[in-house]
Amino acid sequence: MEAVTVVAALGFLLLAGAEGSAGDEAREAAAVRALLVRLLGPGPAANFSVSVERSLAAESGLDTYRLSGGGAGARVRVSGSTGVAAAAGLHRYLRDFCGCHVAWSGSQLRLPQPLPVVPKELTEATPNRYRYYQNVCTHSYSFVWWDWARWEREIDWMALNGINLALAWSGQEAIWQRVYLTLGLTQSEIDEYFTGPAFLAWGRMGNLHTWGGPLPRSWHLKQLYLQHRILDRMRSLGMIPVLPAFAGHVPKAITRVFPQVNVTQMGSWGQFNCSYSCSFLLAPGDPMFPIIGSLFLRELTKEFGTDHIYGADTFNEMQPPSSEPSYLAAATAAVYEAMITVDPDAVWLLQGWLFHHQPQFWGPAQVGAVMRAVPRGRLLILDLFAETQPVYIRTASFQGQPFIWCMLHNFGGNHGLFGTLETVNQGPAAARLFPNSTMVGTGMAPEGIGQNEVVYALMAELGWRKDPVPDLGAWVASFADRRYGGFHQDAEAAWRLLLRSVYNCSGEACVGHNHSPLVRRPSLQMHTTVWYNRSDVFEAWRLLLAATPTLAASPAFRYDLLDITRQAAQELVSLYYGEVRTAYLNKELVHLLRAGGILAYELLPALDEVLASDSRFLLGSWLEQARAVAVSEAEAHFFEQNSRYQLTLWGPVGNILDYANKQLAGLVSDYYTPRWQLFVGALIESLVQDIPFQQRLFDENVFQLEQAFVLNTRRYPTQPKGDTVDLAKRLFLKYYPRWVAGSL
Structure with a gap:
């Protein structure tokens, strides 16, 4: 066919x-x-x-x-x-x-x-039915503290970029609370189950429970209010909001109310123990499955209405209890049947990440069991990471179910210049031409937004193009002209260099997550190789600085100048770290003192100062969003601590350490810099005392610093300080000549 x-x-x-x-x-x-x-x-x-x-x-x-x-x-x-x-x-x-x-x-x-x-x-x-937007994780990494004003701007951005299908998952915990109370759970059992606001995405997918909670009553009320406004605006523009559905995960307290219920305790997730993970999954044949699923969806749609597309993820980053196709088909059918009991027109939107995450488990028989358990056309798959590791190819277009070709791009909302623009440019057209393709749309599915805007501009444009952009070099030059409000030769040249370097990653190594030593807990085994020539980044930095007399009045230009200065500093951290490691391994104390001193006591403080010149790179701005949601000082402290945990330790003992790393003024000075100073000091002490460096002992000591940052109540500035251009020039004049001379 x-x-x-x-x-x-x-x-x-x-x-x-x-x-x-x-x-x-x-x-x-x-x-x-x-x-x-x-x-x-x-x-x-x-x-x-x-x-x-x-x-x-x-x-x-x-x-x-x-x-x-x-x-x-x-x-x-x-x-x-x-x-x-x-x-x-x-x-x-x-x-x-x-x-x-x-x-x-x-x-x-x-x-x-x-x-x-x-x-x-x-x-x-448009060549496709859908232009999709969001990842389940985006709600926690980027949207979690938003008020209506910020949501309104985002929905405007979505409409202008032609998005017509998007998650609308706010407020669902308030609905679940009603359902659980109806089922006989106590308020304390419900409070114990929900995660904190910054970790709700993983509670919704069954990966976590309890951690960072409980949710205050005010949270539920505000989220219900927000959800109504979000849905009203999306629908008024002709968008299709995707509401959540029951995926099978239940609180442990269900077993108290219904002792005969058939549940399976899943394995742990993300270095968490069962105090916060190991969710309970209801057996697909248990009589409670359709009852809970239909109760939730009926209450949800009574509150919010429906557009008939629902999202649910049963096995996100969790291995199912059985690989038997019969079990997988039953588990899938149970979710779908609970949907159509309430809404006969239901279409299930499924993130296809599970097939990428555990490809050894999800063989043809297992994938086929899921695909065939739902009528064809009623299961809509997000090929979530198609720009790097497309699943549609190895599953024969998801064995006939429709799919959306998605660009994931960013993990955790990291800062760091990164993209796979050539692959993104070619990918949707190739998927449409795939034999018996069932592609019905394109999508942007970042875990976190607000970075690498050129990548999203291209992807949004491709949603309306039948063919790839013919000349990406010309396209990125015109992007710069529009962004800054006029032509500048040096700015265009800088962007062409970025296109061929940081934005030209290809192959399976391109995972869109920042592994720079700058944002990682230091060790002697850190990764510093990159897929591009660092010279291109430093030259692009020079060219943008050369354009400042003409373009410095442009807010977008100032943002990009800071961003590339931040990237250059990140490259310098990698280079100085290489010198620190070499000096230590060669037992060259003088060289270690010099390189370590520059990295930990000069470069990082200088980076923090540059970041502090722009409100978009302030830790204070980030934390103030969290505090602004609160209705009391106690709530403000609770929400801020949720946010600090997510940026750093992620769990109580660094369970997913530095995954959601950012490069923000305040975070650099009070979190990354003290870690590096402790590391350099430990290496110096090792050489001076002639004892081996002990990573385990260092990790124990540095955890005290990390935890102290999370628990600290220090307030950070929410207003920028200093001039970005002057500070960027100062950092450039100090380090660029050393780079050129090869004498870092």
């Missing part, structure tokens, strides 16, 4: 499950006009005419926009088959006709006057 025929055969089920609550044309058009006012202001927004016309997609059934008009005295006319399509058309006009740029770090929206003419009516249809 040809690929287009396979997708067409699946399409009616997916469309039927997704179109019911898209909203009427007038409501969606009004929502896009309101977005336009928020983006540009009421005056400039008046120069645009926005309409939503379902008929635009009548022939293909795919989201379509149309652009026309503009010029002196004429309005730009933007039409879309949905609100999202109209917003994507608006973004296309702003980007390609006006040279504007919309991004997380800030937007460049200087409109030409008069508005440029669309010379010939432009109609564009």
